[in-house]
Amino acid sequence: MIAIIIVLSLVLILLVFNYCMNQGNSKYINLMPGPPVRFIIGNTWDFLGSRKEQWNYFVNYSKEYYPTFKVRQFYYNAVVSCHPDDFEIILNNTKHIDKSFFYKVLEPWLQTGLLTSGGNIIFCYK
Secondary structure, three states, X not given: OHHHHHHHHHHHHHHHHXXXXXXXXXXXXXXXXXXXXXXXXXXXXXXXXXXXXXXXXXXXXXXXXXXXXXXXXXXXXXXXXXXXXXXXXXXXXXXXXXXXXXXXXXXXXHOOOOOOOOOHHHHHHO
């Protein structure tokens, strides 16, 4: 009886995960080039380790999949762009300029500046 409950719970978890991965923009992001993803964890395994190893993975992926590639960690998708024209389009957009939580990692090093700030602060510098 307990084994049946565990199996049904796992099936339910996989169904919820599949639903989360296929809603919204995920279906379009999955069409983008990028490193191969593992079931459920995505690219999380690649980015475990020291900061230097993480940086080396990022640099290698940006060279291999230039100019734009996707990275997935569990159910969170990220699009990484390495081309200056893409940055110009993103930074000129006033609607979606708030930074994601990944920029919080950079704040101890760069403080709150042009790269890590969001919203109206960016347009004050222009």
